[in-house]
Amino acid sequence: MDALQSHRVEMLSIAVALVAIGAGTAYYFYVTRTKKPKASMNFSVIKMIKVISLIVSMCITGVVGAWILKTSKNLNLLNVSNSVIMLLSSHLPFRHQPSVLGLPIGQHMSCRGKDNLGEEVIKAYTPTTLDSDLGHFELVIKMYPQGRMSHHFREMCEGDYLAVKGPKVKIFDLSYTTYLSRYFPPF
Numbered sequence: 008m009d010a011l012q013s014h015r016v017e018m019l020s021i022a023v024a025l026v027a028i029g030a031g032t033a034y035y036f037y038v039t040r041t042k043k044p045k046a047s048m049n050f051s052v053i054k055m056i057k058v059i060s061l062i063v064s065m066c067i068t069g070v071v072g073a074w075i076l077k078t079s080k081n082l083n084l085l086n087v088s089n090s091v092i093m094l095l096s097s098h099l100p101f102r103h104q105p106s107v108l109g110l111p112i113g114q115h116m117s118c119r120g121k122d123n124l125g126e127e128v129i130k131a132y133t134p135t136t137l138d139s140d141l142g143h144f145e146l147v148i149k150m151y152p153q154g155r156m157s158h159h160f161r162e163m164c165e166g167d168y169l170a171v172k173g174p175k176v177k178i179f180d181l182s183y184t185t186y187l188s189r190y191f192p193p194f
């Protein structure tokens with residue numbers, strides 16, 4: 008009788024454990040599929056964002072130009088011409104699901120760095136990625152040989168953190184549709 012009882016308790020515990028695992032898995036998939044990705048950028052808070060790749064390219068013949076790609080460890084191209092650009096890709100935090108940048112289209116972010124004298128410099132850059140790009144963003148940066156922020160980017164290595172903040176101004180949604188739905192809510 009005791010053996011039967013303990014067998015029942017065992018079966019019950021296994022069933023409870025299976026139900027808990029099933030519910031947990033279902034909840035995880037529900038959360039990751041239905042929740043909107045979290046915006047990484049904050050209007051007022053500086054975020055440190057990890058740089059995953061830095062590619063320096065030089066446009067040889069303008070629009071049709073061939074691209075010479077170099078890694079961040081070999082930046083001698085920077086001395087050749089000021090038509091050198093850097094493609095900076097960065098990871099966004101990944102908690103329960105990949106985050107997005109959360110900048111409205113065309114908005115720019117402020118990037119903070121140090122110039123060659125060690126003084127703080129903050130400059131604006133416009134991401135070339137959208138919020139449909141999950142988990143990362145990219146900046147295309149024109150490098151100036153004497154540029155203060157250009158110096159900071161030139162000194163950066165993959166794996167370094169970049170201090171960013173944005174959008175620069177708080178965006179108020181004043182679109183006509185929002186206005187209509189606010190003052191003339193649908194029945």
Ligand SMILES: Cc1cc2nc3c(=O)[nH]c(=O)nc-3n(C[C@H](O)[C@H](O)[C@H](O)COP(=O)(O)OP(=O)(O)OC[C@H]3O[C@@H](n4cnc5c(N)ncnc54)[C@H](O)[C@@H]3O)c2cc1C
Nearest residue numbers: 115130131132133147148149151152153154155156157158
């Ligand atoms: C809204 C907005 C969005 C932007 N988005 C982007 C973007 O997506 N990508 C991008 O590349 N830029 C962008 N910019 C421009 C960016 O913010 C910087 O202005 C640019 O990168 C130059 O910064 P810097 O500090 O490297 O150069 P700076 O120090 O400002 O130098 C600029 C110029 O002055 C010259 N100079 C500086 N010091 C000396 C000196 N001692 N002697 C002689 N010449 C000197 C430099 O060679 C260069 O020609 C944006 C700007 C704004 C306002």
